[in-house]
Amino acid sequence: MHMADALVNPAVAGTMYVCSAALAGYSIKKVKMEDEPKKIAAMGVMGAFVFAAQMINFTIPGTGSSGHLCGSMLLTGILGPYAGFLTMTGVLLIQCLLFADGGLLALGCNIWNMAAYGCFAGGLLIWKQVMKKGVTRKKIISTSIAACIVSLQLGAFSVTLQTLFSGITELPFGVFAAAMQPIHLAIGLVEGMITAAVLVFVYEARPEMLWTGNIMECAPKERMSFRKVLAVLAAVAAVTAGGLSLFASQYPDGLEWSVERVAGSTELEAEGSIYKTAGQVQDKTALLPDYALPDDDSAAGTAVSGLAGCVIVVAVCTAVCYAFRFFRRKEQHG
Amino acid sequence: MDKLDSAIQTIHQMEDMAEENRFFCHIHPLAKVLVTLWYLVLVMSFDTYNLIGLAGMSLYLIILFVVGEVSVKTAFRRLRLLFFGIFLLGAANVIFDREVLFRLHGFAVTGGxxxxxxxxxxxxxxxxxxxxxxxxxxxxxxxxxxxxMHVPGILVTLVLLIYRYLVLMLKEAARMRQAYLLRAPGQKGVQMRAWGSFAGQMLLRSMERAEQVFDSMTLRGFQGEFPFLKRRWRMRTSIVYAVSWGIALFVLRKFPIFYIAGGLL
Structure with missing residues (x-):
């Protein structure tokens, strides 16, 4: 569900940066109030775990599609929504910078779509409400799946909205959404099952490590030390990265599959009004006016002229740069 | 090469490149971050149909690739997967936007x-x-x-921690994977019946390593935040770099340089 920079315009990107930054600021305040020095280490290990897990695309039987883990719900189940949100933010930043998975400008959108819904909608509104009356295996499994489905549905819907408001695609909103939501329902189910498996493991090993919004009612079992559980989580991350990556699907992910499916249909009709609105927003937010290309011969001439200019300027600049590099090297060696 | 090897290789490549003794590496990171963000905002603000204007922004990349002595081949490898997703969205535009904008030697060029x-x-x-x-x-x-840039310390520390743990785990997993493949020649991956033992082994080995790392961090005085080593950046060059690129990019965005150059022909 990682959005590339090309899918958002600066206005949408900026708005989502502000929204995500506000949530991050609030989360930092909450984490500081908890005052648990050990938590930062747990967040680091859990972040690495989610990173590893997100390298894998899970194939969804019967659809030819696949999706990767959005670990915000998993992080919330262990660290709580605030620390979980910050950890996911860190993971998304590293993915964006080192692996070009999601754009730098679209980072605010990705944090919102992949971290905020899982941690706050899935974590605070679903997980916390169910778990505050006591934790059981069945509750963990059912809640994890439900929360993951809800958060992915909201995330997928947000991707559709952000793309629409950016005026990037000509896909009609209804068609795009109708293709995005069902596939992410299946992905959410898969993600929920994986999340449940990990959370059940933690519950068996160290139940007090699970975040429930209040103090756990069940008696802590001294099976493993805190540090060992952290190490186990780290190891699970390594297992996920190393072992399961071998079976990572080569299929496109849910977003790609949805677009492919929609683009393949020729019976769809564009809805104009919402695109006009998006276009007006784009015009107003664009830094400078642009050059339109009317449907006449002079427009083609202008385009050719521009293209020729492009080749000349690029060639001159490249030559100057190489000359600069040549003389700098000569200076260094001499 | 699978995703695991690819991830390890990417991390090492990026680290090696960033630590080379090149002109670009001595510019202060803040200057580079600000210029990059400015560039992205300007690029994304271009109108959909303004291709020539947009192409002008390639000058920034060309200059940095040449002057910065960065491998173009490696960089373009990153674009392969991204272009697949973009192609699908772009293809939808071709289907839905069939309005002819102009003709080139009889060939109708549509908005899509x-x-x-x-x-x-x-x-x-x-x-x-x-x-x-x-x-x-x-x-x-x-x-x-x-x-x-006043991003809170807790978030920055977290990013560094994730990064450090990640490299460790990926290497550990790669070693185990290699050991498995040597014992099971001809197999494309770990068979389902071996998942348990494979994962169990990996889990135990990683536990040992993770404990060692956590202990060593504590012993070396980790108190919640990593100190940054003060490196001697070329401050004056960095300021010139940021200001000159800021102005140059704005000029590229504002004036149709390529149209002007083309008009001189």
């Missing part, structure tokens, strides 16, 4: 075609700009820049 090309250029430029940023900046340097 231009917007698809525009998407490709924007996506490519954005990825290459981010790549260039990281090719000359270590993760430590990036985090240092984030701290200067």
């Amino acid at each position: 075609m231009l917007s698809m090309l525009s998407l490709f250029l924007k996506a490519g430029f954005a990825v290459l700009a981010a790549y260039l940023l990281m090719a000359g900046t270590t993760v430590n340097g990036m985090c240092h820049a984030l701290r200067i």
Whole structure:
């Protein structure tokens, strides 16, 4: 569900940066109030775990599609929504910078779509409400799946909205959404099952490590030390990265599959009004006016002229740069 | 090469590149981050049909690739997967936007075609700009820049921790995977019946390593935040770099340089 920079315009990107930054600021305040020095280490290990897990695309039987883990719900189940949100933010930043998975400008959108819904909608509104009356295996499994489905549905819907408001695609909103939501329902189910498996493991090993919004009612079992559980989580991350990556699907992910499916249909009709609105927003937010290309011969001439200019300027600049590099090297060696 | 090897290789490549003794590596990370963000905002602000204007923004990338001595081949490898997703969205534009904007020797150029090309250029430029940023900046340097930009310390520390743990785990997993493949020649991956033992072994080995790392961090005085080593950046050059690129990019965005150059012919 990682959005590339090309899918958002600066206005949408900026708005989502502000929204995500506000949530991050609030989360930092909450984490500081908890005052648990050990938590930062747990967040680091859990972040690495989610990173590893997100390298894998899970194939969804019967659809030819696949999706990767959005670990915000998993992080919330262990660290709580605030620390979980910050950890996911860190993971998304590293993915964006080192692996070009999601754009730098679209980072605010990705944090919102992949971290905020899982941690706050899935974590605070679903997980916390169910778990505050006591934790059981069945509750963990059912809640994890439900929360993951809800958060992915909201995330997928947000991707559709952000793309629409950016005026990037000509896909009609209804068609795009109708293709995005069902596939992410299946992905959410898969993600929920994986999340449940990990959370059940933690519950068996160290139940007090699970975040429930209040103090756990069940008696802590001294099976493993805190540090060992952290190490186990780290190891699970390594297992996920190393072992399961071998079976990572080569299929496109849910977003790609949805677009492919929609683009393949020729019976769809564009809805104009919402695109006009998006276009007006784009015009107003664009830094400078642009050059339109009317449907006449002079427009083609202008385009050719521009293209020729492009080749000349690029060639001159490249030559100057190489000359600069040549003389700098000569200076260094001499 | 699978995703695991590819991830390890990418991390090492980026680290090595960022630590080389190149002109670009001595620029302060903050200057590079600000210029990159400015570039991205300007590129994404172009109208869908303004392809020539958008192409002008390639000058930034060309200059940095040549002057910064960064491998173009490696950078373009990153674009392969991204272009697949962009192609699908762009293809939808070709289908839905069939309005003819102009004709080139009788060939009708539609709005959908231009917007698809525009998407490709924007996506490519954005990825290459981010790549260039990281090719000359270590993760430590990036985090240092984030701290200067008043990004809270807890978030920056978290990014550094994730980064450190990640490299460790990926290497551990790669060693185990190699050991398995040597014992099971001809197999494409770990068989389902071996998942348990494979995962169990990996889990135990990683537990040992993770404990060692955590202990060593504590012993070395880790108190919740990593200190940044003060490196001697070329401050004056960095300021000139940021200001000159800021102005140059704005000029490229405001004036149709290529049209003017083409008009001189």
